[in-house]
Amino acid sequence: MSIESEVSLDGKKLTIAIKGRFDFSSHQTFREAYERFYKVPESYVVDLKETTYMDSSALGMLLLLRDHAGGEESEVQVINTNSDVRKILAISNFDKLFDIN
């Protein structure tokens, strides 16, 4: 598992890419990926292109990010979901909280 985060040139968008398993062991790294930025971006993108697996604690981490990004007012996009990950997100109805594509 590795997590990379990158801020867009205008500083408004933070993209977090998760490679490999997205589970409880990524907890600390995932938090650091968005907490270490001094300037708060306007929107967040979670890129799951290279995510092979995702469990319910990963869903919890997405909720933490959403909370960090402003809760109801947050703008969090989850992109490049494969079919397995999409299934998990669909069962939990997380499409009601996140912009998933």
Place this chain on the structure above:
Amino acid sequence: MSALAPAVEPLTILIAEDSAADLLLLSTIVRRQGHQVLTATNGEEAVELFARERPQLVLMDAIMPVMDGLTAARWIKQLAGEELVPIIFLTSLRESAALAECLDAGGDDFLPKPYNQLILAAKINAMDRLRRLQATMLQQRDQIARHHDHLLHEQRVAKAVFDKVAHSGCINAAPNIRYLQSPYALFNGDLLLAAYTPSGDMHVLLGDFTGHGLPAAVGAMPLAEVFYGMTAKGYGLAQILREMNAKLKRILPVDMFCCATLLCLSTQRRVVEVWNGGMPEGYVHEVASGRRTPLQPRHLPLGVLSAEAFDDRTEVWPMALGDRVFLLSDGVLDTADANDQLFGVERLQQVFAANREPDRLFDDIERALAAFRGEARDDVSLVEIILQPGQPLRATGLLYADSGQTCPLDWSVSFEFRAETLKRYNPLPYLLQLLLEIQGLREQSGALYSVMAELYSNALEHGVLGLDSRLKRDAQGFAEYYRQRNDRLAQLSSGYVRVHVQVVPTEAGGKMTLRLEDSGPGFDVEQVLARPLDIDGLSGRGLSLVRQLSSQVRWSDGGRSVCVEFCWGALA
């Protein structure tokens, strides 16, 4: 570093050497390096001195009278136990076999004669490092073991408390429930609860907390308390769900939540009402046709949304006697075989499709899982509930705050519930609590609640909302009925249900008259009562139930007003 540089920390070193000259020479060198020295001139003395003084390191001549160095080394290692007491053999031996024998006896290193001060100091320091490493490791191991014991103890206590809370329901007593749940499932966050409502319906919850261990059990406890408390008081699914969600939202950290399916199974009304937030699809399995209706996850899990955003909408499906509901945790679908292939929905569907004997379905699924995975997993929850005839109506398990005062016996009260209230408030639990102030009625609380619930839903659905129960003649119409009910209730802007209660004392004991009025158009009482009772149909059971359970039922005002009586004898 000079040979005479002081050691990091002075050690007590035992020197065993039968040559007085060598002993004196070595003692002097070692003392000058800053260590304390104990001396022995044969193996036996060395062992005795070791046992008494517990030195930290031993310099041992291999060949000595009385007891040789090898035997003494074996004794000393045994006495030292887990602690590392390095033994350095002092030897003029040159043969490999003899040197190897020294190591086999428990020696850690050699120092060839004649002695070199520089090498001796370096070896003592190196051995001391090893000794400290071993000591630290032992200390940490013991600390971990202590923490582990402590944790296990806490988990045992938590589990004991949890079992009392979680299993106060009917999960083990109900004849129509079968379930598969490992004893460790709790610490995987799975939760299964079941309890009867006052009218004999059954509420079942299968939940799955994010996370494992104690955090999951901690969240499960308030959930179980809300479930049992509110079910016993006659609250409906919507209110129970709202309470659970609000409670979990308040107490759980942001990244914890509970996926759950909550259902209400009613034998009287032949329906199951379902709310699924984040659990895998369950199924209503129609025995007659073999058809399966999926109970899909329509909602976010409990504990995620605020009370304002929470959606408590349920779905209602018809069931015939003998039909079953299956609920499962994601552990079932995620059961993996040796090649990391998942069991998955398709394989589960195949088991359903292949089954010819509904009574064996549960076993079939269990067998299919066992055959697939080849080894036991501990986070699988599977439950089957069968719709069975007539759970006897029992007195509710409510706890009464009995003050010892005699109960009120001559009073009346009236309520009018208007549109905004009807939309989101269920007055039945409140009314039931009020009526159970009357001791004489407590025996009949089940029947009383059932009658009240039927009359209230008739007044609301057929009266205020103007729904036609004949819609419910088949499964599609049934779904349509409940869709219309939700729509009309959401748009309701006027109308009322009035409830009048009158309690009077009688010669024998007392009598309670309950009258409900609604703002609807009324109905042709004689015509509806004359309809033949369709015992297995989907509609029309409510009125026959009311007539069975209460001594007097009368309609007036063109069907807009209905009145029932309950009587009780003097209390012993």
